[in-house]
Amino acid sequence: MVLKSTRKDIYFDDLEERPVNARHIYLERKLRASISHAYKYAPAAKEMMDKARVKPRDIHSMKSLVRLPIIRRNDLVERQKAQPPYGGFLAIKPEVVERVFIAPGPFYLPPHSAKIEWFARALWAAGFRKSDIVINAFDYNHGTEGMLAHEGLRQCGATVIPAGENNPEAQLPVIRDLKVNGFVGRPSMMMSLITKAEEMGLDFRNSFNLERAWFTSEMLLPEDRKKLEENYGIDTRQAYTVPEAGGAITYECPQKAGFHMSDDYVVEIVDPATGNQLKPGEVGEIVVTPIDNKVWGLIRFGTGAMASYTTERCICGRTAHRLIFKTL
Template sequence: MSQHYDKLESMTVSERKIYLDSRLRQAVSRAYRGAPAARRMMKAAGVKPSDITTVSDLEKLPITRKNDLIEAQKVTPPYGGYYVGKPEGIERIFISPGPVYEPLHSSKIEWFARSFWAAGFRKGDVVINTFTYHLSPAGTLFQEGLRDCRATVVVAGAGNTDIHIKAMKDLGVNGFVGTPSYLMSLIKKVEETGSNFKKDFRIDKAWVTGEMLSPSMRQTLEKDYRIDTYQTYAVTEPGGTLAYECSQKSGLHLMDDYVVEIVDPSTGKQLAPGEVGEVVVTPLHNPHWGLIRFGTGDLSKMIVDNCPCGRTAPKLVGLLGRSGEAVKVRGMFVVPKQVEAALAAVNEAGKFQLVVRRIDNRDTLTLRLELKSGNTDDFELRKRVESAFQSACIVKLDRLELLPQGTIPSESKVVLDERKWD
């Protein structure tokens, strides 16, 4: 059986350049013709499609960020001028936090298949997919990628830990798809019941994304529980996996369905391999989504090497932090602007601060909220704030601190990410 999903993974440097430049020209031309938002952006920059002939030419265009996408969809609903095609051709509409509406024509969405194939998922594997199928595209996209590798999918979704554990045992599940912290939570819960995870369960491979996989957690999963663990870097708005690990686990190979740049976030200028910058993405695989130069806010650096696995695409070293204020918590981005909009409906709400910590291999999120009313012990108000926050951001708060006005120093950051990654 082939080690590689397709021939694209072993293209030469020159072949990959020709391939990406050609597809980029098509994507830019298509977006200019069919996506009003892309056309306006290019005209404002004084750039014509013919000016973008290679990946390096993308520096001529500004970076579009998530807040830009959210605002565009508010001003020009429902797709913000980024959709290319006729509305009646849309087969699925995904809703990402923001919200951001993402239309899709094709019923075949195998975009994640290369990453699952590299992680060893094949026909005969029974894989539990613990990512949400509710609103977010994650569950469905991952399922389709697994099915393209002919693996059997247990459609579990998020939550329901007890049911997940029972299904894993009853169905002989040997593959896990989810966040690394949730996999650890499942293991610990099994052990709390007195069961032996290695003996009583068959999980021997895991595909994880949505949060950083620390070296210590990987060692625990692989050495203590013999779970072959692969991490993938995925971003919702461009629509898929941007980079994925192979058996060498020495970086994440870039996917050839995207143009990925590492840029200086303040200037948009492309950086050389080895330099740390923001990951900026132009999707090539969805002809109906005219998004160009989407800034993820994630920091990484690119490396070029001769990988023993035979895949020739450059690699990302992993995520090194965030360039902006948005923060990823348990696989979901929380954007301060979303929080601000949610709290606008709560009359008593004043200044706020988000604090992210890492406790027992799990992200925790605290909202520190000053109150105009001064009453910090109001049960009904707590419920309203928690409900408004979760409705807007999807992620559930772990803690809500109601504070008197003036408690949060004026110079404080809106987001405090206190997580430590070893």
């Protein structure tokens, strides 16, 4: 895939800077197509919509999503147990599934390469480009992050070192020898690398070339961000990723003032008790519906995570609304 970068390569594609109204129209058009596809090809989606007495034509807008129930992780696991392996959510023929991730539960997730840009968009906003050499310290075996970050970094043009999540002592010589300048992984792994380096008597800031780090799966603590940026000169970014929905649904831009919603999802903030959508500034549960997804018929997935959102324009130029997490 060739990236359609615009405006001096600031943005991943022109979707990121399109007018707010145009984005809204785009998202709703994609949502309608996605709902119709799920109803037709994913038996679980059809069953839930029939039970709610809703037809695809009834879900014509983001607001009308409230007519559908919220599905949570336990529901997915239980449905997969009752109807193995995918619980009725697979919306393509089983023989064309490319890969299956295994999450705790167990929960089987078959993301498709056509949608790998769901991580690449967030990595691009973090500044990863061709000529970067990036150590990927996510687990490649037991989660989606390792492989999706790998593919996303490759789409940004970077060289990737698949290192995995453990053994910081073994990773330090690799980071030095290959002149690694980027890190992706959990914040705790980044901090372990620094701690281990200092235990070994190494000057982490001056003996290594790390310039930027991208985190997900764990929230970066404000004090750790300050330490990484001020003490070690490492620019940091985060994304909020939802494995069950297959990607990075929101991500930070250089302003680091909230997480822009990705154009590949409809994100709602809802009252967890009623499922009703909340207004900007009101804290509620993040509920996500992948759009333009022909593989996985997941609609209104309740993440259990809490946030509010803002419609204020961001000075980075991205026009997508931003999630504000309570810990920020």
